Amino acid sequence: xxxxxxxxxxxxxxxxxxxxxxxxxxxxxxxxxxxxxxxxxxxxxxxxxxxxxxxxxxxxxxxxxxxxxxxxxxxxxxxxxxxxxxxxxxxxxxxxxxxxxxxxxxxxxxxxxxxxxxxxxxxxxxxxxxxxxxxxxxxxxxxxxxxxxxxxxxxxxxxxxxxxxxxxxxxxxxxxxxxxxxxxxxxxxxxxxxxxxxxxxxxxxxxxxxxxxxxxxxxxxxxxxxxxxxxxxxxxxxxxxxxxxxxxxxxxxxxxxxxxxxxxxxxxxxxxxxxxxxxxxxxxxxxxxxxxxxxxxxxxxxxxxxxxxxxxxxxxxxxxxxxxxxxxxxxxxxxxxxxxxxxxxxxxxxxxxxxxxxxxxxxxxxxxxxxxxxxxxxxxxxxxxxxxxxxxxxxxxxxxxxxxxx
Numbered sequence: 001x002x003x004x005x006x007x008x009x010x011x012x013x014x015x016x017x018x019x020x021x022x023x024x025x026x027x028x029x030x031x032x033x034x035x036x037x038x039x040x041x042x043x044x045x046x047x048x049x050x051x052x053x054x055x056x057x058x059x060x061x062x063x064x065x066x067x068x069x070x071x072x073x074x075x076x077x078x079x080x081x082x083x084x085x086x087x088x089x090x091x092x093x094x095x096x097x098x099x100x101x102x103x104x105x106x107x108x109x110x111x112x113x114x115x116x117x118x119x120x121x122x123x124x125x126x127x128x129x130x131x132x133x134x135x136x137x138x139x140x141x142x143x144x145x146x147x148x149x150x151x152x153x154x155x156x157x158x159x160x161x162x163x164x165x166x167x168x169x170x171x172x173x174x175x176x177x178x179x180x181x182x183x184x185x186x187x188x189x190x191x192x193x194x195x196x197x198x199x200x201x202x203x204x205x206x207x208x209x210x211x212x213x214x215x216x217x218x219x220x221x222x223x224x225x226x227x228x229x230x231x232x233x234x235x236x237x238x239x240x241x242x243x244x245x246x247x248x249x250x251x252x253x254x255x256x257x258x259x260x261x262x263x264x265x266x267x268x269x270x271x272x273x274x275x276x277x278x279x280x281x282x283x284x285x286x287x288x289x290x291x292x293x294x295x296x297x298x299x300x301x302x303x304x305x306x307x308x309x310x311x312x313x314x315x316x317x318x319x320x321x322x323x324x325x326x327x328x329x330x331x332x333x334x335x336x337x338x339x340x341x342x343x344x345x346x347x348x349x350x351x352x353x354x355x356x357x358x359x360x361x362x363x364x365x366x367x368x369x370x371x372x373x374x375x376x377x378x379x380x381x382x383x384x385x386x387x388x389x390x391x392x393x394x395x396x397x398x399x400x401x402x403x404x405x406x
Contacts, residue, residue, distance in 0.1 A: 006393045007051075007059065008373045009294075011287050012066065012163065013184045018285035020183055021064030021088065024051075027375040048078050056086050059400060061290075066090045068118060075104055084112035088135065093119040097129050105132050119165065122154045130158040135183065137163045145175050152179060187371075200334050203233045207275050208342045211321075214268045215343070220259055227255045236274050241267075265317065272296070272324040276331065288331060295371070296323030297399035299363045305395070307386040309359055314346075321345075322352050322360045323367065359385075 009022035026047065047067065056065060066088040073079060074091065082089075089108060095101065105115055109132055116135035117126075119142065130136075136155060143151060152162065164176040167186035176184065210226055227234045234255060241258050259267045273296075276289045296319075303309045303319035328339055340350045352360035362385055369378035379389035 006370075006375060006396055008370070008375075009059075009065075010185060010373075011187075011290070012064075013287060015177060015182060015184075017184075017287070019063055019287055019290060021066060022060065023066040023068075023090070023185065024059075025068075025373055027373060047073070048081050051082065055397065056083060058397060060086055061400070064088050064114070066116060068092055071095050071101065074101065079108075080111065084114075088114040088116050090116045090118045090137070093117075093121075097126055102128055102132070105129065109134075116163070122151055130155065130160060133158075133160045135163050136160050137165045137185070138181075139165045140168075140172055140176075141166050145172065148176070148179055200332050203236065204275060204332065206233055207271060208339070210271050211268070212343050214264065214271065217264075220256055223259065224255045233274070237270060241270050268317075269296070269320060269324075272321060275324070275328065288327065291371075292324055292327050294399060295327065295367045296320045298370070298396060299323040299360075299367060301395045301399050302363050302366065302382075302387065305387060305391070306359060306363070315359075318346055318349050319360055319363055322349050322364060325349075325353055326364055326367075 006027055008025040008027055010025065011019055012021045012023060014020045051059070051065075051067075059065070065086055067082070068090050069079065070092050071094070074089070074095065079089070091105075109115055114134045115132065116137055117129075117133055118137050119139040120126075120136050121142070138148070138151065155162070161182040162180070163183035163185060164172070164181045165185045167173050167176065167184050167188050169188055173184055173188055206226065210223060213223055213226060227237070237255065238258065241262065258270070262270070273289060273293055276286065276292045299319040299322060300316045303316040306315070309315035309319070325336075325339060325343075325345075328334070329336060336353050339345075340353065345353075348358045348360055351357045352364050355361070356365055362381060366378045366381045369375070369381065375389075379392075382389045382392070
């Protein structure tokens, strides 16, 4: 693995707006290197070794990872070292069909791999390949909505599913959904100017109260009492904890049990994350929950190594909370100043949330750069803090996995 490489994850959703997988994007953290380490320009060995170093199962959390490949990588035998149960091989639009290429795709398909065409424009030349391919990705910037019905009609005879890429508005999502698209890629679900914000209901208000009680180190009995008035809130919290923290080893039976088994620090984090969780079988199928968990986890990990924060025992917790609360405006119709007042937040956390100032504000800017896959800006910010960006890959993996550390 290149020491200067991290992996970006762009969510891919199904028709119910649940997480299906991620497109994996390889980026350099070298501030003096403009090259992008994606699969279209890197060797197959770099990609495979990078994924091996990260631990692809942990990186994906049980979901599929879409990996771009050019023709050279497609034909390279090292590609077969990737676990077919975890990856989708995504053929770049630069690849033209040929008998050897089609035969290679057929062999990979028989080996159990899922195959996708990236940014694809329909062409009769691909007819033989359409019969093999599982997913066709349609770039909405290149293919306008009005031309999609004809596009779909061309592909109707084939068994492939359709993925709408670069979905930037609810209008685009709704139109593609109505046309029968199976998957959707883009951050439209997380943009505060796009999604309809919710009023702060009783559950969310109670969660804020619970966060304050935990911050004040209230007795467990007091915390349990705060839960008793809201069965739905109790369910939401237990669903979150049971879904990831213990799996088959233990089943959390109640709030007191959850606190005893996971500890106060971890239960505080579950309560923060419950602000984003929708009721359902798997809370982490919701893209905003996943985004909030990843942002908060990475900010926490960066606080552990920040030269001016690492000696403060409260800094990691504050960084985590900053990450969680920074996304609150995306789902609730409430001013951040009201959240700060309700929680009696630390002044440094409050400053980060309102105007990105202070150490936690710096970390928040890094997160937003990483979510935009702007690793050059993220690396420059880290260097200015005294953090080596070359360590970001290892830190990133720990952040992806904090939910399993209880």
